[in-house]
Amino acid sequence: MKVIYNFSSVKYEFSGHPESPSRIKIIYESLKDKFEIEEYSQGLDYEEILKVHTRDLFEKVKNGEFIDYDTPNNKEMFRYAVLSVGSALKCVEYLLKGERSFSLSRPPGHHALKDRAGGFCYFNNIGIAVNKILENGKKVLILDLDVHHGNGTEDIFLDRENVLYVSIHQSPLYPGTGLKNISNSYNFPLPPGTDIKTYMEKLEEIEKILKDFSPDYLAISLGLDTLDTDPLGGFALKWSDFYEIGKKIYSWGVPLFVVLEGGYGPDIGRACREFLRGVDGR
Numbered sequence: 569m570k571v572i573y574n575f576s577s578v579k580y581e582f583s584g585h586p587e588s589p590s591r592i593k594i595i596y597e598s599l600k601d602k603f604e605i606e607e608y609s610q611g612l613d614y615e616e617i618l619k620v621h622t623r624d625l626f627e628k629v630k631n632g633e634f635i636d637y638d639t640p641n642n643k644e645m646f647r648y649a650v651l652s653v654g655s656a657l658k659c660v661e662y663l664l665k666g667e668r669s670f671s672l673s674r675p676p677g678h679h680a681l682k683d684r685a686g687g688f689c690y691f692n693n694i695g696i697a698v699n700k701i702l703e704n705g706k707k708v709l710i711l712d713l714d715v716h717h718g719n720g721t722e723d724i725f726l727d728r729e730n731v732l733y734v735s736i737h738q739s740p741l742y743p744g745t746g747l748k749n750i751s752n753s754y755n756f757p758l759p760p761g762t763d764i765k766t767y768m769e770k771l772e773e774i775e776k777i778l779k780d781f782s783p784d785y786l787a788i789s790l791g792l793d794t795l796d797t798d799p800l801g802g803f804a805l806k807w808s809d810f811y812e813i814g815k816k817i818y819s820w821g822v823p824l825f826v827v828l829e830g831g832y833g834p835d836i837g838r839a840c841r842e843f844l845r846g847v848d849g850r
């Protein structure tokens with residue numbers, strides 16, 4: 569398991585915003601002695617972004633236009649948003665070479681729709697990465713483990729061939745979507761207080777969906793806001809539960825990569841480490 573560390577992630581901050589550089593620092597500290605770290609700083613071809621997002625949204629982010637109060641924008645944000653996409657695309661390179669990797673990067677992406685940014689997200693990092701894999705004619709299952717529903721990722725891949733979107737998330741909670749299955753999107757909304765027992769039962773159901781679909785690759789949106797100590801989410805997972813979750817996913821035997829989404833509490837570092845150990849079969 570290689571960790572793609574996008575170190576531009578720690579270079580910007582909006583005062584008082586929960587989506588802060590300290591998230592990345594906490595996780596980095598927890599991973600640096602356990603995993604191979606590769607620093608990432610390249611740019612990318614903007615065409616990759618425009619294959620998934622509208623020109624209007626692209627220009628809006630680029631020009632630093634107002635998005636919403638949760639998703640502050642300025643002229644510098646574009647570069648950080650682009651680098652976060654690039655970090656996820658780096659994972660695809662490793663995936664196609666047969667190596668597992670994790671994109672340790674912000675801003676997150678799963679709330680970015682084709683034509684709309686929001687929810688701390690500018691461009692849909694995992695969406696752009698998965699789109700790249702689909703171009704190679706492969707089948708991908710996207711597993712979204714953030715406590716919030718990934719409305720952006722669902723929007724991007726709805727009705728598309730060779731891809732399934734599967735999400736376990738809290739309801740009611742932002743953004744209020746993902747209440748039922750539609751087309752190739754499988755949603756598992758769960759109440760506040762959901763613990764590891766219920767969570768693992770849902771993963772058993774997802775295992776059946778995965779076996780029927782038989783994907784070539786698994787793309788994971790890892791949100792660490794399912795932790796009991798998270799200030800934004802209401803699930804009751806302990807940091808030590810993340811090993812079991814990772815191990816279960818590893819048992820499916822599908823080559824995978826992982827992209828960071830949310831997670832705002834004090835335990836995100838060790839939860840991330842345990843999850844990655846699990847999906848790495850350690």
Ligand SMILES: [Zn+2]
Nearest residue numbers: 714716793830
């Ligand atoms: Zn979230």
